[in-house]
Amino acid sequence: MTFKGSVRALLLGQLLLVVALTSVAFVTAKKDRNQPHAHKGILKPYTPGSFGVALSKKEEKDLAEGKSVMKQSLPTASSDGSDAPPSGGVLCVQDVDAPVEAVWYQILNLNDYTAKVAKLRSSKNYVEKQNAKDKTVNIKTKMVLSAFPGYSFESYYDHTYYPDKSSLTWRLDYDKTSDFDDVSGHWHVEGLGEKKSRVFYACDVQMSGPIPTPLMNYIGKQALKQATSWVKKESEANPTLAHAYTPKTTTTKSIVTASTAVTSPRGGVSLDCLTSKLGRFASFSKPKWAFLKR
Numbered sequence: 001m002t003f004k005g006s007v008r009a010l011l012l013g014q015l016l017l018v019v020a021l022t023s024v025a026f027v028t029a030k031k032d033r034n035q036p037h038a039h040k041g042i043l044k045p046y047t048p049g050s051f052g053v054a055l056s057k058k059e060e061k062d063l064a065e066g067k068s069v070m071k072q073s074l075p076t077a078s079s080d081g082s083d084a085p086p087s088g089g090v091l092c093v094q095d096v097d098a099p100v101e102a103v104w105y106q107i108l109n110l111n112d113y114t115a116k117v118a119k120l121r122s123s124k125n126y127v128e129k130q131n132a133k134d135k136t137v138n139i140k141t142k143m144v145l146s147a148f149p150g151y152s153f154e155s156y157y158d159h160t161y162y163p164d165k166s167s168l169t170w171r172l173d174y175d176k177t178s179d180f181d182d183v184s185g186h187w188h189v190e191g192l193g194e195k196k197s198r199v200f201y202a203c204d205v206q207m208s209g210p211i212p213t214p215l216m217n218y219i220g221k222q223a224l225k226q227a228t229s230w231v232k233k234e235s236e237a238n239p240t241l242a243h244a245y246t247p248k249t250t251t252t253k254s255i256v257t258a259s260t261a262v263t264s265p266r267g268g269v270s271l272d273c274l275t276s277k278l279g280r281f282a283s284f285s286k287p288k289w290a291f292l293k294r
Contacts, residue, residue, distance in 0.1 A: 033154070037174040038181070043204050046186035048160075048167035051091065051200050059093075063198070068228050069093040091202040094228035098235035100166065100191045101242035103199060106234045107168060107187055108161060108243045110141045116230045121146045130245065137161040137245050140173050153179040163247055166190065182206040195239070201228050 059069045071091040096103055106116075113123035120143060127140035139159040146152045155178035159170040168187040172178050185203040192198055242248075 031177060033156070033177050035177050037172060037177055040174045041171055042182045043171070043184040043206055045171055045184055046169045046202065048162040048165040048169050048186070049188070050190070051186075051188060051202070053091065053093075053200075055093070063093065063095045066095070068225055070225070091200060092225060092228045094199045094201075094232055095192070096197045096199055096232045096235050097195065098197060098239040099195055099242075100189050100197050101246050101248065102235045102239045103189050103197050103231060104166075104246040105238070105241040105243045106231050107189075108137075108139075108245060110139060110159070113143070116234055118226055118230075119145060119147050121152070135163050135245075137163075155180045155183065157183070161245060163245060179208065180205060181208040197235075199228055199231060201231075 053071060055063070055069065062069055069092070071093070110123055111125055114120050117123070122144040123141060125139055125141050127138060130137045137160070139161065141157045141159065142154070143157060144152060144154045156173040156176040157170050158173040159168055161168045166189050170183070170185045172180065172183050183203065183205055186200070188200040190198045190200075
């Protein structure tokens with residue numbers, strides 16, 4: 001390549017860089033996060049309290065061996081009767097060798113998530129207040145997830161912690177603009193004696209558009225497994241820690257066996273011998289996710 005050719009290539013490269021940076025700046029400036037979200041909620045919110053799911057003998061054995069158990073949620077129609085596509089999610093169950101208080105210490109410290117949760121670039125509370133009457137706690141958090149190069153999701157979450165039900169539920173903060181179209185989640189912790197807990201984590205996600213399958217899988221099953229695994233790791237490493245919002249408790253487990261059918265807080269029927277009655281959460285090989293049609 002001649003000297004003039006090298007100069008032209010250099011100038012062209014600089015021009016393309018300027019165009020790229022200008023485009024990024026334009027896109028960033030275009031999305032005002034302080035504007036209300038496109039809607040006030042499509043996915044059905046979770047009800048705090050026990051999931052009431054059925055676990056088979058094999059699943060109980062897996063949990064006893066330190067493994068997590070995944071249960072795929074069946075798609076449900078939108079709660080507002082709109083034409084939005086059905087949405088699904090995944091429930092992950094994990095036993096932890098630590099008291100309930102230690103588990104809640106890890107879950108409720110959302111400002112510390114970036115040091116513990118893979119691919120989470122930012123997690124910062126912008127609202128945190130406790131209701132003096134019922135002791136529930138409202139925590140609003142901005143999170144930025146960098147799942148893969150070129151795919152970053154900035155979203156704003158509105159959590160409510162119910163200490164009397166040992167549950168934390170959340171949806172999007174619809175007063176702000178998030179990259180996920182909608183989210184509905186639920187942490188629930190049950191005591192298996194004073195020094196052991198069972199953790200339930202469910203999250204339903206509706207995307208704003210199509211994304212690559214590897215990324216979709218990460219947001220689904222992989223993310224849930226990682227969520228309960230880091231909580232297990234940190235809780236077992238720090239079993240004496242307790243959050244100020246969490247009361248001392250020795251709640252015993254209320255897990256349903258595979259031979260019992262119960263009605264879940266979200267209206268589903270749990271598994272009966274894993275064959276006859278199919279509830280909201282059952283064992284499926286692949287997660288189902290919804291995409292908003294633009």
